[in-house]
Amino acid sequence: EMDPTLFRPATFLDLAVNNLSSTLLISGILMILTLFAFFFNWRTALISSVSVVVSAIVAAGVLYLRGVEINMMIIAGLMIGLVALIDDAIVGVENIVRRLRQSREERSGKSTSNIIYEAVTETRSPLLYATAILVLTAVPLLLLEGVSGALWQPVANSYILALLASLAVALTITPALSLLLLRKGSLQAGDSPAMGVLRGLYTGLFGWAARAPRPAFVTACVLALVGLLSLAFLRQESLLPDFKETDLVVRMAGSPATSHPAMTRITTLASRELRSISGVRNVSSHIGRAIMSDKHTNINDSEIWISIDPAADYDAAVARVQEVVSGYPGLSPEVLTYSELKVREELSGTGENLIVRVYGENTDMIIKKAEEVQNMLSKVSGIVNPQVQYPEEMPTLEIEVDIERAKQYGLKPGDVRRAATSLVSGIVVGSLFEEQKVFDVVVMCASCRAKPQSTVTQSRAALTWLPTCAAVILPLSQPISKAALTKSIFHSNIALSY
Missing domain, CATH: 3.30.70.1430 (Multidrug efflux transporter AcrB pore domain)
Incomplete structure (x- = not known):
């Protein structure tokens, strides 16, 4: 019985989509509750939540219009950019609320639209600089090639789009929502209970850094030095994402x-x-x-x-x-x-930083030239222990027919080759049909099938005899020799390459 669900990658994708939907739903609820706990105002929490969602929708919409299919790497880039989305939304709304509260306390008489415009103008330059810096950090990923580029370029593209969408929303959607919801809304003075607790913890744990800046600076330098020294002890892990595929x-x-x-x-x-x-x-x-x-x-x-x-x-x-x-x-x-x-x-089969490929038509000549290149590279300053990646070989048997002796018995070289093929690996002589199934009929040597791990010497003795149609056993005088042939032949642009 055939199991159609065995080794079916679509099963993992279905599970991943279901898990992603549940995770996004739970994350959205937690984000709204967290924003409400910090702002302690449903209007500001709603503005920040809508700004984050709209930024993600804009980034995903641009990808859709470009014809990009959503995959795990695209989602990973959006999730990384989600940090910047939330930060832009919170910073913009918090500054608008602070300026509105300050204006009402001072009774300045300015209109709400002017106050919001001034608040957005204050945060515009920092947002532009921060977005530019974050975009530049992802530019190296766009320059990758090969398999690494195919994996990480979608992450960088979606990440950059998320940042740009967040910047656009912070400068347009967030002020508009603030004008609609905060024009007549009440704004609580002071910190929320959650912010008060966190502020107290910060003052108790790290308040000394503001009172004694020199020890704080020395501590930061020591921690940075320890971090740099620990780089030598870090393990080199694979850059490929590790999914729990079933x-x-x-x-x-x-x-x-x-x-x-x-x-x-x-x-x-x-x-x-x-x-x-x-x-x-x-x-x-x-x-x-x-x-x-x-x-x-x-x-x-x-x-x-x-x-x-x-x-x-x-x-x-x-x-x-x-x-x-x-x-x-x-x-x-x-x-x-x-x-x-x-x-x-x-992958190319090697993890080296630099690969020099040698092309040609003759394997022996390719290997010879590769060794010459190795000798030249070993003399270059900065190159340590260059290696030639030789083609993988496997042992084979070479059977040579004694044509003169075969003629005496009316045998052709093809007869000997077919007999040798039947002896070593079997030869297909027909097909057997049963219940809409087709089975190949293969003729094999009974002694070799009984002893599948026979040595070269045993095979040589077996091939010394060749049965004819008259049931006469004829000796073959030519010996069987061992040889090593290339297991796999690789081509690049038609030519052989190693």
């Missing part, structure tokens, strides 16, 4: 000598053990490479697809999966999520 992929790669039956047996055992883990909903696997498959893998590679129950303890289930797959030594197991798998496919 679909995992376990990549297992055996040695080149691992046969298909052996890889099938190991993968089956691992799948059964993974299926017994609490929190794992279902498990499936992909072993080797089918003839028309899009997987660029060899016969000694396999992938295990794991679906985790959304209601289970995600961290515990993933830790248990990693523990299980690490119990199969010699297979280089690797646990990845769908996002990590796709990003890994796009």
Whole structure:
């Protein structure tokens, strides 16, 4: 029975959208309550809340008009810019309220519109400078290329749009709402109860900094120095976002000598053990490479697809999966999520800062020139230990036919090659149809199937005999030699590249 929900990235997206909707609803309620607690006035809290929402809608609307699809990175940029949105809304409204309260206490006789205009003018220059500084901090992300650029440029674009939208709303929507709601509204003098509590805590904990500025300055310098020194001890983590995706992929790669039956047996055992883990909903696997498959893998590679129950303890289930797959030594197991798998496919396979690629048509010549480039780069000041990334090789068997001896028995080189193919990997001779299913009929050597991990010496002895149609066993005099061939051939703009 086929499970259509297994390794289905759309399932994680559905869960993420539902979680995002719930999170936004809860965050919106908390924001309104917090603004009301600080302002202690429903009118000012409403103005600030509407300003934040309108800024986010404007930024999202611009992205929509540009044809940008909303994804996790776009939302991340908007969430980062949300800090500036709230700050602009609070600063603008707080200054307007302060000026209105001051004007009423002094009975200046100025109109409400003039007071609001003067208050907005006071905060206009600081808002412009602050927005320009925040935008400049995101400009380096726009200059990234490759996979890093594809990941972080949407974050920078949405972040910058959120900042610009917040600036525009703070200079237009916020004053208009203030004029409508605060023209005749009562404005409470003094701090709100929440602000009074926070002000008392600040005075008790950090009031000494204003009374003794020199010790405060020395303390700030010491903390800054400690922070700079701690940079050397920070761990280098991945810049890729870590999502709790419910679909995992376990990549297992055996040695080149691992046969298909052996890889099938190991993968089956691992799948059964993974299926017994609490929190794992279902498990499936992909072993080797089918003839028309899009997987660029060899016969000694396999992938295990794991679906985790959304209601289970995600961290515990993933830790248990990693523990299980690490119990199969010699297979280089690797646990990845769908996002990590796709990003890994796009990466160049190296984490170095500078890569020099050598192009050509002959592999041996490419490797020779790459080594020459390595020697030249090693003499350049500032370059430490340049390395040549050699193409991965795998052991193979080279079978050479003794044409003269084969002629004596009426055999052609193709007959020998087909027999050798049947012996080593099997040859498709037909198809079997059953219940609308098609099965390939493969002829294989019975001794090699019984002993899938036969050595090169055993294979050489087996290939020394060739059956003919007359059931006469003929010896082949030419030996079988071992050779190393390139496992994968990569092209860039048609030419070979390493």
